[in-house]
Amino acid sequence: LCIPITANTNEKALKEIQEASQLADVIEIRLDYIPHPDLERLLNHRPKPIIATCRPTREGGKFDGPEEVRIKLLEQAVELGAEFVDIEHDSVGAEDFQPLQKRGKAKVIISYHNFKETPANLRDIYARLSDSTADIVKIVTTANDITDNLKIFQLLEEVNRRGVLQYAPTAGKPLIAFCMGELGQISRILAPKYGSYLTFGSLDVGKESAPGQLTAREMLEVYHINEINRETSIYGLIGNPVSHSLGPYIHNAAFRELGINAVYLPLKVENLREFVQGFKGLKVQGYSVTIPHKEAIVPLLDGLDPLAREIGAVNTVVNKAGKLMGYNTDSTAALRELEEAMGDLKGKRATLIGAGGAARAIAFGLKKKGADVTLVNRTEDRARRLAQELGCRYRRFEDVTKIDGEVLINTTSVGMYPKTDVSPVPPEALKPGMWVFDIVYNPLQTCLLKEAEERGCHTLDGLRMFLYQAAQQFELWTARPAPLGLMEKIIRKCISYREAVA
Ligand code: NAP
Secondary structure (H helix, E strand, O other), X not given: OEEEEOOOOHHHHHHHHHHHOOOOOEEEEEHHHOOOOOHHHHHHOOOOOEEEEOOEHHHOOOEOOOHHHHHHHHHHHHHOOOOEEEEEOOOOOOOOOHHHHOOOOOEEEEEEEOOOOOOOOHHHHHHHHHOOOOOEEEEEEEOOOOOHHHHHHHHHHHHHHOOOOOOOOOOOOOEXXXXXXXXXXXXXXXXXXXXXXXXXXXXXXXXXXXXXXXXXXXXXXXXXXXXXXXXXXXXXXXXXXOOOOOHHXXXXXXXXXXXXXXXXXXXXXXXXXXXXXXXXXXXOOEEEEOOOOOXXXXXXXXXXXXXXXXXXXXXXXXXXXXXXXXXXXXHHHHHHHHHHXXXXXXXXXXXXXXXXXXXXXXXXXXXXXXXXXXXXXXXXXXXXXXXXXXXXXXXXXXXXXXXXXXXXXXXXXXXXXXXXXXXXXXXXXXOOOOEEEEOOOOOOOOHHHHHHHHOOOEEEOOHHHHHHHHHHHHHHHHOOOOOHHHHHHHHHHXXXXXXXXX
């Protein structure tokens, strides 16, 4: 793991080098960020191997002075003992680095950056770059779609598995490769699995040297990249957006707790069909599925568990010997939380606000338990259609205050962070003694639940449903009991941290 130093003074850079040395294997000093770099001081007391880089503006860096000055700086860094020096593929004389290599022991990294896309001709680029006298090749592109990562993995596999690319005249040079941007983050995390010589993580939020860089701490403490290797199994969350998901925190910690060699990744998917097809090659062992793909994924799977088939929505996918099987753990999780609180649900009158994927799963479960279900939704037609399909009632949204019953359940996203001061129903809909269950868990104490408490209702937040659905997913994937206590602790910690920073 390499941490780039992006401080803009020598003093700050020296301090950050010391900080970075706690986490990094290698430290990159971005000389282009410092207007007058004091190379001797920066390199003299280096606690870890150093990469000296002075990125020109044309390759996404900050250096806009003369090329001779830039190259001179790098020569000095080599003479002062830098372990690595990064030189852009389009620098003057970038085929033959021998004059530079003779000045010291530094390994030369020849780098290519593409801030627009991940081109199809990555092999040609590798072949051309490795044909120089450089020691290491670095190819960094931009992911415009999650499937762009596959091109990078394929290149890494070819270079590392066979050791030789037939068309690379001087083949087999170590390769650093990943995609930039949010959509490329998985290539930074999976770098050790596919054999990228290095991956990069920032010292802190705001200190990134390239788009999409995660912090080194996140790479190490959430994704445990130091433990990722060729055998690591891949799991992930398919959704859009996914950046605020708690899934990576919970599942990665659970894998580690049980000593399972696996990593769980956030997968921001726009084109679901292409994604499912493309990622088959990675042998992903399991997925969680969230908004907006829970229903759309159904026809793309090889088979469905009977409950998921009946509900018509999938939030869990298990790879069973190459076949992708869909399950729904939302329904059982919500019902478990309700039954733990209310006991037998048979004959209970339940009003569901919402008619989306979660409403469908919960209404289906309630019907199965013999509850009397009424749906209310902003878009009435959607409630009518779902009610017809499930064989339950629906009412106009305006009538929500007139409905009586034992339980009211919010299945919409109303009240969820960041718009936390709104409730999906007027307070008059909340009757004393009624159970009010809000499946939103971010925050736990929603506006709806606050108003419900004030009106003498019993309340249930979305935490246990979230916990149970995640635990059941974990059990379906691993056939091992999920570490419930640990998972709950992590969910609470993440939620209270987010509430504190909000
Ligand atoms: P979905 O399929 O997109 O459905 C969203 C529902 O919310 C629709 O009924 C929609 O009504 C309604 N809605 C959205 N914005 C609204 C607004 N401003 N006013 C009134 N109604 C509004 O989403 P989903 O998968 O059902 O998920 C819904 C929520 O449940 C999300 O917040 C999700 O995080 C949460 N959830 C929690 C858990 C858990 O484990 N605790 C599990 C699953 C989901 P229209 O039909 O009118 O658009």
